[in-house]
Amino acid sequence: MVALAVTERASTALARGAALDVEGVSHAFDIDGAVLPVLDDVSFSVKPGEFVALLGPSGCGKSTLLRLVAGLEAPRSGTLREDGDPITGPFPSRVVVFQDPTLFPWRTVWNNVALGLEAQGILKTQRHRVDAAIELVGLSGFRNAYPHQLSGGMAQRVALARALVNDPQLLILDEPLGKLDSLTRITMQAEIASLWQRSGFTTLLVTHDVEEAVFLANRVIVFSDRPARIKADIAVDSPYPRHRGDPKLSELRRNILGLLGLDATW
Amino acid sequence: MSIYSVPEAVGLPQSVEEGAAFAGRSLSLPRLSLFRLLPVNGSGVVASAAWAVFGLSCLWWEDRGDWSRTHEVAISAFVIAGIVLVTTLSGSLLGRFGAGLQKRAPWLLVLGLFLSLWEVATAKFGWLPLPFFPPPQAIVEVYTDDLPKLLDSAFASVKLQLGGYVIGAVAGFLTGVSIGWSRSVGYWVHPILRFIGPLPATAWLPIAFFTFPSSWSASTFLIALATGFPVTVLTWSGVASVSNAYYDVARTLGAKPSFLVLKVAIPAALPHVFVGLFMGLGSSFAVLVVAEMIGVKSGLGWYLQWAQGWAAYANMYAALIVMSLLCSGAITLLFRTRDRLLVWQKGVVKW
Incomplete structure (x- = not known):
């Protein structure tokens, strides 16, 4: 299926967001000698400051695509470019928030958030950025707590702060809200939307929650089953802040569920 | 009421x-x-x-x-x-x-x-039957009348144990981190570890006592060996079992390999390392006492041997009590250190 629509330039684009180009990327895994293709000739471009959701059935290869964008792995073929430069390895301008918070259990909240600055050797002069990031996610009272003392939602907030403290140009969200309870998820969706609007970084969100995708993103890219191929590229042009009950969003949600073959129960 | x-x-x-x-x-x-x-x-x-x-x-x-x-x-x-x-x-x-x-x-x-x-x-x-079961006052008598010798022995034991244990623990930790981290180091060291490690350190006693210049250095070597093996294996397994997700997180945040070793692999492996240090402490006590009984002319093991030669059973019990206090004290110290370093862990065993 071809793209339903083409997005116009995102209105919130600021200078700080990075552009991302994915050109003809294919990837596969070797599992006990057998080759398992996961991505099949995927190409798309993300403009600076855009919020793009990658939507697809579970296990279709979306998360693999994010690992390629993050530079944690190299694709079998095709290229990925950030602002025109090929992505060859991880770089702190592209930070990932994973499905599991993966906080380091031996570090306090403050030290977890400080991780990136410490790894880049700039913590000594930039300590205030850690405080600011913790403030931003509303956990100032917990800076000395250890991860096992936090709830799931708080841990994921810390993971978000740990990413944001690096001033990313491209924020990569790999189902970051997937394991949270539905109330916390709704709160955090709104927080992510407002953070993105204020900061202007480019955001790539992998999710299998259609409502989350249409609520947050300017653009929803729908993938097929594995090996993932782009099925549709849909613009979501409702202004922010959005409302979950917006009939336009409901309509869009229904269309997307249709693309995934799941509209029968709607 | x-x-x-x-x-x-x-x-x-x-x-x-x-x-x-x-x-x-x-x-x-x-x-x-x-x-x-x-x-x-x-x-x-x-x-x-x-x-x-x-x-x-x-x-x-x-x-x-x-x-x-x-x-x-x-x-x-x-x-x-x-x-x-x-x-x-x-x-x-x-x-x-x-x-x-x-x-x-x-x-x-x-x-x-x-x-x-x-x-x-x-x-x-x-x-x-006497003299095998001396009364409490006989043991108290040892502490009041034979104290200098007992203290000398205890001091000699602590010195020997401490030297060997520290050398063994440091060497074991470094070896463990190296094999856990580097494939090529693992290739060379792993077979040696498998061949030599399971051998009880006491089996080396006869060889060690004539190859080393002094019985003291031989004993230090054996204690280090007994400590080093469990510390190596546990450190290695600790480093090897660190979740890849931690490395991914650190790498996307800009971490270099040295950061991954020092700030990710080692802290994550520390709980394992302490299990190794604990096991090493236990087996090194055994080596210490045997080495003192056989070759070294000082220490509590030697005191026990000497007391047995004179059928001074009260002295043996007195020395056993001191030894037990020292060993238990060493383990307490190790656990305190662990509790301090691993406050982030939930539900650690209280010693």
Whole structure:
């Protein structure tokens, strides 16, 4: 299926967001000698400051695509470019928030958030950025707590702060809200939307929650089953802040569920 | 008092005064209440009585042997009985010391009874054969009359153990991190580890004693070997089992390989490392004692051997007690260090 629509330039684009180009990327895994293709000739471009959701059935290869964008792995073929430069390895301008918070259990909240600055050797002069990031996610009272003392939602907030403290140009969200309870998820969706609007970084969100995708993103890219191929590229042009009950969003949600073959129960 | 009609409340007096009033009347209460009352107040009194019994048991009958410290032991027992009694009666006035003693009162009671029984069974009626089972005063005599030699031995043991253990722990830790991190180091070191590691360090004794310039350096080597093997294996498995997700997170945040080793792999492996350090401590104690018994001319193991040669069984028990305190102290120290470094862990074993 071809793209339903083409997005116009995102209105919130600021200078700080990075552009991302994915050109003809294919990837596969070797599992006990057998080759398992996961991505099949995927190409798309993300403009600076855009919020793009990658939507697809579970296990279709979306998360693999994010690992390629993050530079944690190299694709079998095709290229990925950030602002025109090929992505060859991880770089702190592209930070990932994973499905599991993966906080380091031996570090306090403050030290977890400080991780990136410490790894880049700039913590000594930039300590205030850690405080600011913790403030931003509303956990100032917990800076000395250890991860096992936090709830799931708080841990994921810390993971978000740990990413944001690096001033990313491209924020990569790999189902970051997937394991949270539905109330916390709704709160955090709104927080992510407002953070993105204020900061202007480019955001790539992998999710299998259609409502989350249409609520947050300017653009929803729908993938097929594995090996993932782009099925549709849909613009979501409702202004922010959005409302979950917006009939336009409901309509869009229904269309997307249709693309995934799941509209029968709607 | 309404408490008498509410059995649940009997064991829990609301205040000190109430508790004291309770203790006075406890004998007229049914058995169950007396039993419930014991951990609170009564057991201190009974423990004091047990120590008084121990003191009396020393004086009541004539000793069957020639021991010079019987009177001193009896007096000490009465002093302890007095301290326990005073502390119990003054209740919370003595603060933490009083509270700690109250908590340990059941143990003090059992200890007093055990000492009395030991005294009677050895020094007074000889139910246990002498000289293999010396009475308490004989062991006290060792501490008062042979103290310098015992202290020298203890000091020599600590020195030998500490040197070997530190060398073994550091070497084991570095080896473990290297094999856990680098494939090529693992390729070369792993087979050697598998070949040599499981060998009990004591099996090297004969070779070590003639290849090393001194028995002291040979023993240090053996203790290091006994410590190093478990520390290496556990550190290695700790580093190898670190979740890849941690590395992914650190790498996307800009971490270099040195950061991944020092700030991710090692802290994540620390709980394993401490298990290795604990196991290494246990096996190195065994090597220490054997090495001292066989080759080194000092230390507690040597003292034991020497005491056996003179059939001085009281000295052996005295040395055993010192050894037990030192080993237990070393483990306590290790666990304290672990608790401090691993505060982030939930539910660690309290030693």
